[in-house]
Each structure stands twice: as structure tokens, then as C-alpha cells.
Amino acid sequence: MTFFRVPLLIQLLFNRRVWKGKDKSAVYLTFDDGPDEETTPWVLELLKKEQIKATFFCIGKNILAHPKIFQDILKDGHSIGNHTFTHEKGVGTSTARYMASITKTDALHHSLLFRPPYGRTNAKQVRNIIRLGKKIIMWTWNAQDYKKSMIPEKIIANANRIKGMDILLFHNSIKSKENMMKSLPQIIHIVKQKKLNFQPLS
Numbered sequence: 001m002t003f004f005r006v007p008l009l010i011q012l013l014f015n016r017r018v019w020k021g022k023d024k025s026a027v028y029l030t031f032d033d034g035p036d037e038e039t040t041p042w043v044l045e046l047l048k049k050e051q052i053k054a055t056f057f058c059i060g061k062n063i064l065a066h067p068k069i070f071q072d073i074l075k076d077g078h079s080i081g082n083h084t085f086t087h088e089k090g091v092g093t094s095t096a097r098y099m100a101s102i103t104k105t106d107a108l109h110h111s112l113l114f115r116p117p118y119g120r121t122n123a124k125q126v127r128n129i130i131r132l133g134k135k136i137i138m139w140t141w142n143a144q145d146y147k148k149s150m151i152p153e154k155i156i157a158n159a160n161r162i163k164g165m166d167i168l169l170f171h172n173s174i175k176s177k178e179n180m181m182k183s184l185p186q187i188i189h190i191v192k193q194k195k196l197n198f199q200p201l202s
């Protein structure tokens with residue numbers, strides 16, 4: 001079971017992770033799992049048109065597969081975060097292997113932002129990641145665009161619950177393509193109507 005808004009209790013329980021941005025008048029758009037040839041160029045075009053900077057949590061092997069798209073993300077001035085090399089789930093992966101996957105991705109582009117795939121890491125991994133000087137970035141509002149059972153209308157309906165400091169989670173992947181593309185322009189519109197601005201994470 002996943003919620004649009006992450007319950008406060010979860011945020012308090014896992015308080016070594018970053019759940020929110022710092023600016024009350026801002027929200028933070030994030031896109032996981034790229035670069036992807038079917039969705040990332042589309043997102044970049046939209047963000048350019050809307051004059052928005054966002055944060056892309058990239059998978060190392062996808063950076064290698066789509067170096068040109070990765071350069072386009074950088075060129076447009078967006079933030080980049082590490083999302084492991086092959087999208088390992090922390091829980092169930094040895095810490096040694098997990099950390100090696102993060103380091104391998106850092107070698108392609110070093111970032112102090114890290115987002116665990118599936119939001120899953122164990123306590124030992126968390127300690128190791130923080131020791132590298134990284135922030136573990138979670139989210140407060142999850143579009144759940146990757147779910148088969150999700151529809152764009154439902155994502156848009158839940159945008160009225162977005163507020164300042166929220167970190168919004170979307171995906172750049174085939175799985176999320178339709179939900180993301182059919183909801184993101186509206187979400188941006190709704191956030192702008194709330195007089196909130198968009199900022200990249202740092």
C-alpha cells in the first residue's frame with residue numbers, strides 16, 4: 001500500500017533521511033530512473049517551457065546507455081542525484097554490493113544527493129551513505145505514476161494536497177510514461193496556481 005502523502009510518523013521514524021525541502025514557498029520536483037529515451041527528452045522540453053529546474057535521480061547504467069540525454073539534463077541546469085547503478089533494492093542486497101553500486105555511479109557523475117530505489121535501505125547502508133557525505137533524499141508526495149492501477153486523473157486530483165517544502169516523486173521510465181505525461185503539465189499548473197515556485201534540490 002502506497003500513499004500520495006507520506007505519513008508524518010514514517011518521516012519521524014526514519015529521520016536520518018531527508019523528506020522535505022527547506023523553502024516554504026517552494027516545491028521540489030524529482031524524477032527517478034532516467035535517463036530514458038522515451039520520457040526524459042519530453043520532460044526536459046516541458047521544464048524548459050515552464051522555466052522550472054528539477055532534480056533527476058539517475059541510474060548509472062542508464063547514464064551509460066544514454067550519455068547524450070544525460071548531458072542534456074546537465075546542460076539545462078537541473079540537479080542530479082545518484083540512484084545506484086542497476087536499481088538495487090537495499091533491503092536484500094549486501095551492504096558491500098550496495099555501496100559498490102553507488103560508487104560506480106558516482107564515477108560517472110559525483111553527486112551528494114542519493115535516493116534509494118524503492119525507498120528501501122537498511123540501517124547499515126544508511127550509515128555508510130551518510131559517511132560518504134551524501135544526503136538520502138526521500139519524498140513527501142508520490143505520484144505513483146509507475147503503478148498499473150494508477151490513472152492520470154487520480155494523480156491530478158491529489159495535487160490539491162501539495163504544499164510548500166514538498167518533494168514530489170515522478171519517474172522517467174516506460175512504466176510511468178502515460179501517467180507521468182498525462183498528469184505532469186496539470187500538476188505544474190496547479191502548483192503555480194498555489195503561488196509556490198519550483199526549485200532543484202542541493
Ligand SMILES: [Zn+2]
Nearest residue numbers: 032033117118
Ligand atoms: Zn527508482
